Amino acid sequence: MTIVRQNTLNTTVSPSVSPPENLAEKYIEAERMHDVLLLLQNLINSEEATVKLILDCLYDVGSVNLINQKLRLKPLNRVMKLIARMSKPVFKTLALYWFKKNCPQLITNWLHTQVSFRKPLNTPQQVAIEVTELQPYSIPQRESLSQEIKNLRYQVRLLTVISITAIAILGVIATWLNSNP
Incomplete structure (x- = not known):
């Protein structure tokens, strides 16, 4: 058994005792960031059509890129792209729900990090770390x-x-049932 020393960076800033002025500033900062969160939620609710269009575009680009990356066989690739186009309405509904629930907070947190101007301490x-020698498997x-x-x-x-x-057959049956009155 061997012990190896490794340097890591401490990315947290050590807390210090704050004077009352800093506490008031922190309270105002938290209040203003909460206002940003509420404004973002209001923006998303009032511009729902724009959010849907953005998610629609992202789905079109992302689904094609993901299918091209994961599936190299042409026939399989085409079938999956067809399935992706058919599943788009379900995605839009779920994505809009997720976007409304999570994105205002994520955007607020990101904006807060941008305006806080804090740099992590780079103290090694x-x-x-304990390293053990691995024994290779035998031939059998x-x-x-x-x-x-x-x-x-x-x-x-x-x-x-x-x-x-099965998915292709289900798609054909669904299309056939929808086309017959």
């Missing part, structure tokens, strides 16, 4: 693990094909 701190264990990995990959591919086929 000694941290002891490696072969069985390799075979198990191959089996799992095959199962993942099979489940992916089954899932995509």
